[in-house]
Amino acid sequence: MTGPGAGAARPAVEVLLGFARALRAAGVPVTQDRSRSYLEAVAILGLDDLPGTYAAGRATLCGSPDDLSRYDEIFTAWFGDPAALGTGRAPATATATIVDLPLDELGPGEETSEGEDPVRARASAAEVLRHRDVSALSAAERARLAVLFGGLRVRPPWRRTFRHRRWHRGEVDAARTLRASLRRMGEPGEIAWRRPGVRPRRVVLLIDVSGSMSGYTEALLRLGHRLVTAPASAGRVEVFTVGTRLTRVSAALRHRDPERALAAAGDSVPDWSGGTRLGEGLQAFMDRWGRRGMARGAVVVIASDGWERGSVDQLAEQVARLHRVAHRVVWVNPHRGKVGYEPLQRGIVAVLPHLDDFVAGHSLATYAELVEVIGRA
Amino acid sequence: MDALTTDQLADRLAGTGYLSDPELATVTYLALRMQRPLLLEGEPGTGKTALAEALAEALELPLVRLQCYEGIDASQALYDWDFPRQILHLRALEAVGRSGQDVEEAEKSLYDERFLLARPVLAALQQAPAVLLVDEVDRADDEFEAFLLEVLATYRVTIPELGTIAAPEPPLVVLTSNRTRELHDALKRRCLYHWIDHPGLEREVAIVRSRAPEVDQTLTRQVVAVVQQLRTDAGLLKPPGVAETLDWARALHHLGTTELDLSSAATTLGALVKYREDTERVRAALDRLLA
Numbered sequence: 001m002t003g004p005g006a007g008a009a010r011p012a013v014e015v016l017l018g019f020a021r022a023l024r025a026a027g028v029p030v031t032q033d034r035s036r037s038y039l040e041a042v043a044i045l046g047l048d049d050l051p052g053t054y055a056a057g058r059a060t061l062c063g064s065p066d067d068l069s070r071y072d073e074i075f076t077a078w079f080g081d082p083a084a085l086g087t088g089r090a091p092a093t094a095t096a097t098i099v100d101l102p103l104d105e106l107g108p109g110e111e112t113s114e115g116e117d118p119v120r121a122r123a124s125a126a127e128v129l130r131h132r133d134v135s136a137l138s139a140a141e142r143a144r145l146a147v148l149f150g151g152l153r154v155r156p157p158w159r160r161t162f163r164h165r166r167w168h169r170g171e172v173d174a175a176r177t178l179r180a181s182l183r184r185m186g187e188p189g190e191i192a193w194r195r196p197g198v199r200p201r202r203v204v205l206l207i208d209v210s211g212s213m214s215g216y217t218e219a220l221l222r223l224g225h226r227l228v229t230a231p232a233s234a235g236r237v238e239v240f241t242v243g244t245r246l247t248r249v250s251a252a253l254r255h256r257d258p259e260r261a262l263a264a265a266g267d268s269v270p271d272w273s274g275g276t277r278l279g280e281g282l283q284a285f286m287d288r289w290g291r292r293g294m295a296r297g298a299v300v301v302i303a304s305d306g307w308e309r310g311s312v313d314q315l316a317e318q319v320a321r322l323h324r325v326a327h328r329v330v331w332v333n334p335h336r337g338k339v340g341y342e343p344l345q346r347g348i349v350a351v352l353p354h355l356d357d358f359v360a361g362h363s364l365a366t367y368a369e370l371v372e373v374i375g376r377a
Numbered sequence: 378m379d380a381l382t383t384d385q386l387a388d389r390l391a392g393t394g395y396l397s398d399p400e401l402a403t404v405t406y407l408a409l410r411m412q413r414p415l416l417l418e419g420e421p422g423t424g425k426t427a428l429a430e431a432l433a434e435a436l437e438l439p440l441v442r443l444q445c446y447e448g449i450d451a452s453q454a455l456y457d458w459d460f461p462r463q464i465l466h467l468r469a470l471e472a473v474g475r476s477g478q479d480v481e482e483a484e485k486s487l488y489d490e491r492f493l494l495a496r497p498v499l500a501a502l503q504q505a506p507a508v509l510l511v512d513e514v515d516r517a518d519d520e521f522e523a524f525l526l527e528v529l530a531t532y533r534v535t536i537p538e539l540g541t542i543a544a545p546e547p548p549l550v551v552l553t554s555n556r557t558r559e560l561h562d563a564l565k566r567r568c569l570y571h572w573i574d575h576p577g578l579e580r581e582v583a584i585v586r587s588r589a590p591e592v593d594q595t596l597t598r599q600v601v602a603v604v605q606q607l608r609t610d611a612g613l614l615k616p617p618g619v620a621e622t623l624d625w626a627r628a629l630h631h632l633g634t635t636e637l638d639l640s641s642a643a644t645t646l647g648a649l650v651k652y653r654e655d656t657e658r659v660r661a662a663l664d665r666l667l668a
Contacts, residue, residue, distance in 0.1 A: 033566055037411070041569075044410050045383075045403065052383075055403035059569040063562065065418070068572055168450045187464045256614050257654050 012047050013039065019078045020061060026074050028067045034060055050079065130364045135215025135334070142218075146258065148364055149222045155375035156200035156233035157299050159327075163197050170195035200233045201299055201327060203374055206285065208304035209243045209269060210276035216334045216362065217241075217272075218262070220303050221253070223367050225261045227374075228253045238294060242281035242304070243271035246288075278308050278347060279315035286321055295326045299377040301370070303332040303361055306347035316350035323354040328377040332361035332370055381406070386435070394587045395424070395431030396580060404571045405432065414529050414550035416565060419573030422618015425553040428573075429510035432549065441548070442510045443497035445517035451524055455534060457494045463487050488538035498525075499534055505544035508551065515554040519561065526564050576619065578605050584619060585626050592630045599637040600626045603666050604649070613655045624648040639667055 020035040037060040045052035054075060062071050129145055137145060166173065173194035181189050205227060207213075207220045224239040228250060238250045252264035266272075282302075286295065300322060308315055323329050331351065335341050337360030343349060352358065357373055360366040381389070386409075387402035397405070405428075408415040417425040433440035443454055470483055501509035511525065528534060529550060533543035552568060554560060576584060581601045585592065592600075601622060608616040617625075628648040634641045642663055650656050 029562070031566065037413070037569075040411060041407050044407060051399060052403055055400040056407060058400065059404040059407060059571055062570050063565040064559070064570075065556075065572055168448060168452075184461060184464060189460050189464075255654060256652060260654065 016042060016053075019057070019074070022078060023057075023061055023071060023074050026070050028061065028070050028074075029063070030061050053079065130368075133215075133334075133338075133362045134219040134364070135362070145219075145364060146222060149219075149226060149258070149367075152223070152226050152364075152368055152371055154226055154230035154233070154371055156203065156230065156236065157327075157375055157377040158198040159201045159297065161197035161199050164194040165197040167193050167195040169193050200236045201297065201377070202294065203227060203233065203237045204290075204295060204298050204300045204326075205237070205239045206282070206300070206302045206304075207239065207241045208276060208278060208302075209241045209272055209274075210304075210307070211273040212276070212305055212307045213303075213334070214273045216303070219364075219367065220332075220361070221249075221262055221265055222258060223370070224249070224265075225253045225258050227371075229256055229261075238289075239265075240281075240285060241265075241269050241271075242276070242278055242285075243269075243274045244277050245271055246281045246284040247271070248289075275309040276304070276307055277310040278302075278304055278306075279310045279312070279318055282315065282318035282322065286318060286325075290322060290325060295322060297327045299328045299330065299374055300326045301330045301332060301374065303334075304347070305333055305335055306343075306345035306351075308345070308347035312346045312350045315347055316354070319351040319354045323356075328356040329354065330357040330359060330370070330373060330377070331355045332359055334360070334362040336360035337362050337366055381409070389435035390428075390431050391587075393431045393434040395427060395435075396576075396584050396587060397428070398576070398580065401428070401571060401573070404569055408569050409549060411569070412547045414552055414568045416552045416554065416560075416568035416570050417573055418554050418556055418570070420575065420616070420618060421555055422620040423573040423575060424619055425573055426510065426512055429508055429512075429551040429553070432551065433508040436506075436508070436549075438549070439504050439507045440510060441497050441501040441504065441507055442512060444512050445514050445521070447516055447518065449517050449521055453496055454498050454521070454524070455496050455528075456499045456536060457496065458488070459492045459494050463492050466492070490539065493536070493539070498528055499542065501548045501550075502532065502534060502542055502544040505532075505548045506546045507548045509548045511550065511552045513555060514552045515557045515560060522561050522564050526561075526567060529564075529567055575608055575616070578602065581605065581619060581622060585623060588623055589626050589630070592626045593635045596629060596635055596637060597626060600629065603637065603642070603663075606666050607649075607659060607662065613650065613658060614652050615650070615655060617649050621649050637667065639663060642667065 016039060017035060020030050020038060024030040038057055041056035041060050042053055045056055047053075057075065058068060058071055062068050126148065129141060129148065132141070132145075134142070134145065164173070166176065170193045173192040176192035176194070177190075180192060181187060205220075205224050207217060207224065209217050213220075221239075224237075227233065227237045228239060230237070238248070239253055241247045241249055247269050249265040249268055252268050253261045255261035255264060289295070290300075302319075319329065331348075333343075333348065336343075336358065343352060343358075356377075359370055359373055361370060383399075383402050383406045386406050387397055387399070390397050390402070390405075405415065407413070417428065419425055429442075430440060432438075466487060467483070470486075495503055497509065501507045514522070514525070517525075531543075532547040533541055535541045575581075578601060581604070582598055585597050585601060586594070589597075604617055604622045604625070607613060625645060625648045628645040629637065629641060632641060632645065643660060646656050646659055650659055
């Protein structure tokens, strides 16, 4: 290894620009103007100032906490260990889950081709996990996936409200313009603008906790927790579990900490891994909550594989009833995304005509899609 | 202020009670020399806003602060015309009875600098050299970012009725972000980036000593040691920042505590952690930490 730091014979600009290139190869988006600023900064601090060179690069070449940890690795390879300089370390952020995956050794000055980009390979480990079927994961993978759930971007579906809100553009707010003008004794003045107000729509998640769904209930409850605790949709998401009976777990899931929330929800559900009486469960939901207002204008998500022990007719009737009241009815089926899947279960066949969306739900990627579907509703 | 070296800058900042690490001092120095905005990101409570305040004090410059929020627009950030006063002026002209002959002049007199309400960005340009703090820029909308980029690229503002106002010397701009959303890359490229991390044990002790000198020395050490432990291994939802450490130390001091014990720590936890789940966790961990 001929470290360029040792190559004092080489022009300084070449060493610095080479460093910027290595950084780019490692996945930090270093642009031309960034490397220019870097040279400028090092010129101000002086070439003999190694801690200064380190700090200047962090300030000019990096743009996010993810960049910083990569920067430190490449800097160590290129110039020497910055930790020995007594300066900063990479921040511990939410992205740490991706960072702690092993990184292949990247030699200094080694040109990394596109194909063997270590950073990309590292990112793809998380990517693979995103697409794995959650029921087939080991305990360690499940723990890692649980952290990835925290990164799901939840956007609530919006509905327009009756009242408008003031805004700096939009349509003319005649009433407020006139009132302001009256305050100035009739002088015309600034025009006030308004836009329609929006509020998050209610989302109701019904999770089938019967035996055939046991591999997916944990992931679905995690999803429920993300939805319930998303700041934008505060108090407007309800989660129920349906097995042989209907249980409301929204309050239990309201803990901010996912593990506690899941434990609390687990305690309150009496019918884990039993049979499914989805039709009865839905009827109970409609009679006790739905018709009174919870399902009205809401986005209702039913997560079930459609294996129905009870009467299929009852199930179809209840979903039809739900569909008439709700804004949108989404059915999530963990088997939908599998190769060769056909909607053959009697339950599914019966309810298909009454659904707005029928989506897969077996991996984190499909849950991300589901969140998108809910957000767009 | 260009005559300062990195170390002098760090010393001056320390003089105001802000203890910076060498890297931060270097980056700040570069921001001054290269006349680039400084973009600070980091966990809440790590002293991003405090740096801008300390800089203004250390360099003896006025601090102009722009707090960003959703829906902020140019008239709140840049300038606005003082409409009621313009009307009043017009009425006054009417009352004096000079109507008809010099319309143009009357119109012109309406767009005088005295009717201009300088909002923070314009005020900073006018008062330059100054420190302009654009706080929590991640809260503003995307279009505001584009607008900011334009101002930060040229340090001048064009007002159609008045002409261009340029800063004689560019202000030192400090942007802070809590990373509730990713800023646009174009804006980031204009700036020098710095991630402010939680300080290490010794530096945090020094910070508390300088910010809250009234607190007993042993208490300070104990408090900081506990907080540092909590940050690393208690798995809190919202790890306490330096601001919380200061609050906690002061709270304990007000209760007349000179040595941290279980009961005093338990009663003042509200100053340190702000979530019920966190409070429970810290309570559970206190035995172990104070042993």
